[in-house]
Amino acid sequence: MKLVIAIIKPSRMDAVLEAVTSAGASGVTVTEVRGYGRQRGKTEVYRGAEYEVKLLPKVKLEIAVPSDIVDAVVEAITQTANTGKIGDGKVFVLDLEQALRIRTGDTGAGAIAG
Template sequence: MKKIEAIIKPFKMDDVREALAEVGVSGMTVTEVKGFGRQKGHTELYRGAEYNVDFLPKMKLEVVLPESQVELAIEAIMKTAQTGKIGDGKIFVYEVERVIRIRTGEENEDAV
C-alpha cells in the first residue's frame, strides 16, 4: 500500500476530489495548510500599504491506496490540479507498512 500526499491550490480541491472518485478512491483526508516553494509568496496591497505574504494558502490531500490504484490516482491529481503556473503544488508518495481500522480491527487493504 502507498500513501499519496498532494499539496494543491485551494480552488482545485473540488475538481481533484471528483477526479479521484472517478478512479475509485473512496476516502481521503483534506487539510488547509500554508506554505511556499519557489514562488516565495507574493506582495499584496491593503489600504494603500504594500506588504509581503510569505505563506500562501494551499490544500493538503492525503489518501492511502492499494498499489494497483496509485498511478491512476497520481494521473488524476496531476491532470486536474495543473494550471501550468508556478505554485501548482507537489505530490509525495510513501510506503505504508500497516493500516488498522479502529472500529473493527480490520487490517491493511480491508481497513482502507
C-alpha cells in the first residue's frame, strides 16, 4: 500500500479528483493549505497599497492506494494538475505500513478499497 500526497493549485482540484477516481482511487482526503516553493509568493494591490503575499493557497490531497495502482494515480495527478506554469505543485509517494477501517475492522488493502 502507498500513500500519495499531492499539493496542487486549487483551480485544478475538481479535475484531479475526477482523474484519480478514474485511475482507481476509492477515497481522497482534501485539505486547504498555504505554502510556497520556487514561486515565492506574489505581489497584490489592496486599496491602492501594494503588499506581498508570501504563502499562496494550495490544496493538499492524501490518497491511500494499493501498490498496483499507484503509478496510474500519480500519472493521473501529474497529467491533470499540470498547467505548465510555476506553482503547479508536487507529488509525494510514501509507504503505508497499515490501514484499518474503523467501522468494519478491515485491515490492509481491504481497508482502503471501495
